[in-house]
Amino acid sequence: MRNIIPILTVVGLLILVWYGAAIALNAQWARDVAARADKTLTFSELVADTWSQEKPKLPAPHQVGAELWETTVMKKVTSKRSLVYHTWVTFSATFLGFVMGTALGTLLAVGIVFNRTMDMSVMPWVIASQTIPILAIAPMIIVVLNAVGLSGLLPKAIISMYLSFFPVVVGMVKGLRSPDQMQLDQMRTWHASGMQTFWKLRLPSSMPYFFTSLKVGVAASLVGAIVGEMPTGAVAGLGARLLAGSYYGQTVQIWSALIMAAALAAVMVGLIGLVQRVTLKRMGMAQ
Amino acid sequence: ADDLTLQLKWVTQAQFAGYYVAKDKGFYEEEGLDVTIKPGGPDIAPVQVLLGGGADVMVDWLPSALAAREKGAPIVNIAQPFAKSGLMLTCLKEHGIESPEDFPGNTLGTWFFGNEIPLMSWMGKLGYATDGSEGGVTIQKINFNVDPLLQKQVECATTMTYNEYWQVIDAGLTPEDLVVFKYEDEGISTLEDGLYTTEENLEDPEMVDKLARFVRASMKGWKYAEENVEEAAEIVLENDQTGAQTEKHQTRMMGEIAKLTKGSDGRLDEAAFDRSAAITMEGGMITKEPEGAWTHDITDKALQ
Amino acid sequence: MIWVLFAIAAWLLGLSVNIWLARQKPSGWASLASPIVFGLTLIAVWEGVVRGFDINQVLLPAPSVIAARFATSLDILWIDFVQTVIKGALSGYIIGCGAAFVIALAIDRFPFLQRGLLPVGNFVAALPIIGMAPIMVMWFGFGWQSKAAIVVVMVFFPMLVNTVQGLQASDAMQRDLMRTYAAGYWRTLLKLRLPAAMPFVFNGLKIGTTLALIGAIVAEFFGSPVLGMGFRISTSVGQLALDLVWAEIVVAAIAGSAFYGIMALIEGRVTFWHPSQRT
Amino acid sequence: MQENQSVISARNLDLTFQTNDGPIHALKDVNLEINKGDFVSFIGPSGCGKTTFLRVMADLEQPTGGEVTINGVSPEEARRARAYGYVFQAAGLYPWRTIGGNIRLPLEIMGIPKAEQAERVKRVLDLVELSGFEKKFPWQLSGGMQQRASIARALSFDADILLMDEPFGALDEIVRDHLNEQLLKLWARTEKTIAFVTHSIPEAVYLSTKIVVMSPRPGRITDVIESPLPRERPLEIRETPEFLEIAHRVREGLRAGHGDD
Amino acid sequence: MQENQSVISARNLDLTFQTNDGPIHALKDVNLEINKGDFVSFIGPSGCGKTTFLRVMADLEQPTGGEVTINGVSPEEARRARAYGYVFQAAGLYPWRTIGGNIRLPLEIMGIPKAEQAERVKRVLDLVELSGFEKKFPWQLSGGMQQRASIARALSFDADILLMDEPFGALDEIVRDHLNEQLLKLWARTEKTIAFVTHSIPEAVYLSTKIVVMSPRPGRITDVIESPLPRERPLEIRETPEFLEIAHRVREGLRAGHGDD
Ligand SMILES: Nc1ncnc2c1ncn2[C@@H]1O[C@H](COP(=O)(O)OP(=O)(O)OP(=O)(O)O)[C@@H](O)[C@H]1O
Ligand SMILES: Nc1ncnc2c1ncn2[C@@H]1O[C@H](COP(=O)(O)OP(=O)(O)OP(=O)(O)O)[C@@H](O)[C@H]1O
Ligand SMILES: Cc1ncc(C[n+]2csc(CCO)c2C)c(N)n1
C-alpha cells in the first residue's frame, strides 16, 4: 500500500501533461471553428473548448473518464455496448494465446537448449518468422484456419500466440543456459538424465528470465489478440472498438478502448509480477 | 435448410442493410436458406476468403474484382444490387477549390486497395501528374476516416455519400464549408457492391439454384430496406456486434444507400459494366478487356 | 502428385542433412549451413505443396513465383526498405531502447519511481499498436516520424522490463565487495551492475529488433506516404499481388534476421563471460 | 577383500587447456594406479592440476592424451554407472533448495524412495554436524557449514568411489579432526576407494594409504608415497615417529616441486 | 608509533538473523578492543560468527544491539573513508574481468592514475605469485589461484585496516608459509591493523599479536590471548616452546567452545 502515493503522484503528473497536450493539439480546431463563425476566442474560452470537443485530436482525461464510466459501469456487462464485454472478449483470446505462446516458446527453448540440430537450424527461422508483419499474414491465417473449420476464439489466440512465443524463446534459451559449469558438472557426476537436469537445475535457474519473458510475452499476446480481431471481421473486442472508433473518427472511443487495453495489460503484468515475487521468495532466491 | 455464407466488404453498416433485412425478416428462410453473414474490414480481402472456402458469395467493387480475376482468381459477378456509385471527392472550401481546375498544387487523399483507381484515371483525364510535381497533384493514401481532411493534412479526401461525408458534417462543418465532386457526375464512376462467386460454384447446378434463391431473397431484402429506412437501420444496429454504431448515423446512411440501390433489380447493366471496365483499364489496374467476368444466369433465374 | 512426393522427399532429405550437420564438430561453417538447409527444405516443401495441391496464387504464391517477382522489383523493394527499415524502424529502435534504458536506470535509482513509474510504465508501454498507430499518424504526420514513434512504444516495454530485472542480477557478495570500496551509486552501476545486467539487456535488445520491424511495417498500414514496406504490403494485398507481398516479407525477414544477428554478435562479445555463451 | 584389484588407472595422461592467450599445460604424462580400498591423497602447490586430475577421473574433463580407466571401463561409463561421489572444491549448493533439499537432490535423481531419502538426509546431516539446519537456505549458512553440506550431499548416496576435492579446507581443526575420524571409519566399514585432494600434510598422512605429490606447470606426479601406517588409526598416531617421518618426506617432495617453479 | 590507540572497538555487540524458521543468534554480547598495529586472529568452530563479526566491522551487516566504532567513527563512515580492505571467504571475482582487471577494479574506483594502477597490479600479482596470469579469466584459474587473486585485490590499495576472512584456506603449506611471511613483512613495514579469520592454530599463533577464540550458538568470545612473541618472527619460531605453549592454549579454548555444543 506504500505504493499508492508514488503511483498517484506519477499518474497525477501524467494527467497534468495530458491536459496540457490536449490544449496544444486541439487548439487548431477550436480556432478554425471560431474563425468560421467569425469569432475570436479568449484564452479561457479556448481552453474550455479544447477540453470539450466532440471529436478532439486528443480527448481530455475527463472526457475519456466519462466515456469509460458510461461504457463500463452504466451498461450491462453482457451488452455489446459495454466495454467490459469487449475487454472480456479480448482477454479470452489473449489468455489462451498467452498460454499457448508460453508453452510453445518454452518447448522451443527446451528443444534449442537440448538439441543441437534445433539450435542451429530452427533459431534463425524463429527470428525470421517474427519479422513477418503479422497484419499481412493474419488474414491468410484466418482464411486457412477457416478452411479447416477453425473459427471463433482459436484463430485470434493463434495470432496472439505467434507474437508472444518469441520473447519466451529468447528469454528461456538464455535462462535455461544460465546454470554455471559447476552446477552442470554436479549433475553429470550423478549421471542425471536430460529431463532431471532440466527439472532440477535448468528450470529453477531460469526463473528470473522466465518471469521477465512472461511479462513481455503477455503484453505481446494482448497486441496479438487485438491484431487478430481485425481480420476476423473485427466484430467484438477492444480491437474492434479501436477500429470502429477510427472509422467514425470517435477519438474518445478510441482512447477509452486504449486505456482499457493498457489497463488489461497492466493488470496481467502486475499479476505475473506477483506470482514472480511469491515464487522467487519460496525458492529462496529473493529475500 | 441449405447453408450459405456471405462475405461482406466492410464492417456491419447500412451499406449492407439488404442482406441483414433479408435474414432478419426471414426472406432467406422462406427460400430454404440458412445464411451466415461475415462482416469484413480493412484487412479482409473477400476474394481470399471466397477462394479459401470461407464463403460462397461475396460483396465486392467491380475494379478490385476485375483485378483479382486478371490475377487468376476465377470470380464472376452474379448480381449488382447497387446501380449507382456513392464515391465522391470532398474538399474544404477554405482551400479555394471550386472546380477540378483548382486541383493542381493540392494534396488529394484517397483510400488505396484499388479505390485509388478511379481517382487516378480521373487525374489522367484531366492531364494532371499525380506525383506532386509542378502543375500536378499529390496523392496521399489515407485511412478509412476523414481525420486527415479535418486536420488539414490533405485538402480533399475520398468520401462515400452515405458515410464519410456525414462524418465531416458531424464534426461541425456545414455543407457550405465543403465542395464535393461526385464520381457519378464526373463520368468516372465504377460499379460498387456487386455479388460475386467462383466459376466452380457456377458449374454446380445445385449451387446455382441456391445462389438464385439467395439473390432473389436479397433483392427482396433490399427493396424492403428502401421502403422502410428506419426499420432497416434498426436491424443493422442489432446485428452490429461492436456496439459502436449509432442510430442517427445508420438511419441517415440507409437513406443515402436507398438512393444508390433504387434503380436496380439485381441485374447487372452491361453498359455500366463496360464503362467501369474501361475506367479500370485506363487506371492500369487491369491490362486486358475482361471476359466472362459476369453472368446473367443467376439473376435471370432469380427474377423469373 | 509428383509435386507432393517431391515435397515429402525434400523434407526427408533436409532433415537428414541437418541431423548429419549437427553431429559434425561445431564450426562457423556448420552453424551457417544448417539454417540454410532448413530454409531450403522449407521452401522446397512449400513449392511442392503449392504446386501439388494446385493452390491458387491469390491465396499463396509458390516460392519460384515470389523469387521471380523479387528479382524484377529490386528497385521498389530497395526504396521501401530505406523508408521503413532505415528511417522508421532503426531510428525508433534507437530512441525507444535508449529511452527505456534511461528510464530503467531512473526506476532503479529512485525507489519512489520504482513504485510509481514501473506500474505506470507497464500500463503505458502495453498500448496496442493498432490503437496507437492512427493517433501517431494524427500527431506526427504520414512520414516516417510517426512510424518511428510507434516503434518507440513497441520496443520500450521489453527493454524496460529486461533492464530493470537485469539491474537486480548481481549477487550479494559482488555488491558487498563494492560496498567495501565505498563505491558510489554510479561506480557500482558502471563496474558491477551494468556488466551483470548485460545478459538481460541484450534479451531486451534482441526482442526489440523484430518488434521494431513489425512495428514499422504495421504502422504503415495506418497511414504512410505512397512508399514503404507496410504500404506496399497493404496495397498489394488489396490488389491481390501476393507475389509482391511475399517479396516484401522476404525483405523483412532478411532485414530482421540480419538485425537480430548483429545484436546477437555484439551480445557474444559483451557477455562472453556468461555461462550461456560459454557452452 | 581382494587386494590389488585396480580401480583407477591412469596411463600417460596429458591435458592442455586452450585459452585466449595461449595453451595451459595442466597435466603431463601422469601415470597412476589406485587399487580397491585405497585411500589416496593428492597434494601439491596451488594450480598444479589436482582438481583437473580429479575431473578427468570423473569424466568432467577430456584428456588430450593418454587414458584413464575406472573399474576397468572408461570414465564416462563409470559416471553413467554412478560409480563415484564427487565433492567439489567450492560448495556449489543450489540457492533455491534448502540444505535438506540439496542433499536430497542426488537421491531424487537416482530414484531412491521418499522414506529412505529422509532417513539418509538425517543420517548424513548428523555425520557433518548440521542437524537442525535442514530447512535453511545455503546463504543462511557460514562458509564452513556450506562445505559440510556439500560433503553430506556426496556421502548421501553410497558410491564405491569417493572423489573429494579439498573437502575440509574451510573447517576448523576440531571439526576437521572429527570428520577425518568419521571418514576413516566410513572407509574402513565400507571399503570404499577414496581419492582425496588436500593441502594439509598431516591430514594427508593421517588419512592415506598412498600419498601422491604433484608439481606444477606442467602438472605431473613427482612422488608416490606408500604409507606403512596400519589401517586402524587413532588420532594419537599423529605424534608417532613413523608419522612424522612420512610427513617430512611429503614436505620435501612438495618443496622440490615448488623449487622447479 | 603511538601504541594503544584503539582502532576497532566493539561493545556489547549483538546480532540476530531472522530466517524463515526462526531467528539465529549469530553474535552475543561481544566486546573487543583492537589497537593500532595489532594483528588479531579470530578462530572458532565453523558457524560461530567470525564472518558475521568481520562483516559488522565492514558495515556489511547491521548489529541488532551494541556498538562498533572504527577509528572512532561508525563502520559506515569508516567504509566511506575507505579505511579497510576486505578479503572475502569466497574469491568472488567478477567473471567479465580478467585477473588483472579484477585487481585493478578498486584502483579504478578510487581514482588512482592509470600508470600507477598497472604498476600496483604487477606488484601484488608478484606478491601472490600469479604473475603471468594477469590476462586470464577467473574460470581459467584453480581454486587456490582465485583465492590469491582476491587477496591481491584487497592488497592493491593501501588501506590501513585489513579484514581478511580465511584468506589462505585453499592454499598449500608452502605457498601459505610464503604468504604468511609476506603478510608479516607488509604488516611490519606499514603498521597496518589486521583482523584475520583462520582455522589453522599454528597460523593464528604465528601471525598474531592477539588471538580471539570464539564459540558458537550464540557466537561469543570465550578467550582473548595476547601473544608474547616478538614482532620479528622467522618461520623457525614455530618450533619454540613459547609458540607451542600458546598453540596449546588456543586448542584448549577451542575444544571448550566445542564442548558447549
Ligand atoms: N577451464 C580452464 N581453462 C583454462 N585453464 C584452466 C582451466 N581450469 C584449470 N586451468 C588451469 O589448469 C591448471 C591446473 O588447475 P587445477 O584447478 O587443476 O589446479 P589445482 O591443483 O586444483 O589447484 P588448487 O589447489 O589451487 O585448487 C591451472 O594453471 C589453471 O590455470
Ligand atoms: N544471511 C544470513 N541469514 C541467516 N543466518 C545467517 C546468515 N549469515 C550467517 N548466518 C548464520 O550465522 C551464524 C554465523 O555465521 P558466520 O558466517 O559468521 O560463521 P563463521 O564463523 O564465519 O563460520 P565458518 O568458519 O564456517 O565460515 C551461522 O549459524 C549462520 O547459519
Ligand atoms: C478492402 C477494402 N476496404 C474498404 C474499401 C472501401 N469501402 C467500401 S465500403 C466502405 C465503407 C464506407 O463507409 C469503404 C471504406 C474497399 N473498397 N476495399
Ligand SMILES: [Mg+2]
Ligand atoms: Mg583445485
Ligand SMILES: [Mg+2]
Ligand atoms: Mg565464515
